[in-house]
Amino acid sequence: MPNRLHLAFLVAALGFATPAAPALAAAPPAGHCTAPAYRQFDFWLGDWDTYRVDTAGKVPPGAPSVARNRVTAILGDCVLHEVYRRTDGYTGESFTIYDATRHVWHQSWVTNEGELLVAEGGRHGQAIVLTGASRDAQGPQLQRVSWTPQGDGVRETALQSRDGGKTWTPLFDILFRPHPHRAAASR
Numbered sequence: 001m002p003n004r005l006h007l008a009f010l011v012a013a014l015g016f017a018t019p020a021a022p023a024l025a026a027a028p029p030a031g032h033c034t035a036p037a038y039r040q041f042d043f044w045l046g047d048w049d050t051y052r053v054d055t056a057g058k059v060p061p062g063a064p065s066v067a068r069n070r071v072t073a074i075l076g077d078c079v080l081h082e083v084y085r086r087t088d089g090y091t092g093e094s095f096t097i098y099d100a101t102r103h104v105w106h107q108s109w110v111t112n113e114g115e116l117l118v119a120e121g122g123r124h125g126q127a128i129v130l131t132g133a134s135r136d137a138q139g140p141q142l143q144r145v146s147w148t149p150q151g152d153g154v155r156e157t158a159l160q161s162r163d164g165g166k167t168w169t170p171l172f173d174i175l176f177r178p179h180p181h182r183a184a185a186s187r
Helices: 002-014 021-025
Strands: 046-052 067-074 079-086 091-099 104-111 116-124 127-136 139-150 153-161 169-178
Touching (some): 104 127, 116 139
Antiparallel strands (some): 046 067, 046 169, 067 079, 091 104, 116 127, 127 139, 139 153, 153 169
16 A cells, blocks of 8 residues: 555656646746737748749649648747648648747758758848758759748749859749638538
8 A cells, every 4th residue: 555655646746647737738928929020920820722833923724732731820829830741742841930039030941852941031021031051962052932921822932042142043933822621611
């Protein structure tokens, strides 16, 4: 019996299996990530279908969605978490945060193809523009990625440079449109 008593005391002292344990998982203290700077990128939050944009800056009529992109606020609304899944199996995730100590936006992007892009930047007009270095089969490159609200969607464009930023060429141009949720799912 002393062993059971000792175990019960230990379990209670550590907070396991007690009614009070869930209370420890309370919401983060008020005041974190509430300044207006933290809300600059909230226009990207959503459940999106992804379309390629043509050279005229438009999505061709009837073009299929090439990916589903879900961007949610996590960790007390301090971090944007992106889950991007293309129809061809390519998948990436990013974590984006406003670093108030340095007054910059920071993003880490990783993929199921072993890619990593760490980019930083800030707000330019209505857009968020981040620049970072990456490496692919052709060697090192700089990427400049921008997200701009466009109607009820968000346009994401990327440029790349293979010469340290002297010249830039288009990498991709996509438009996120709200994913049409099934009526049955909303009931």
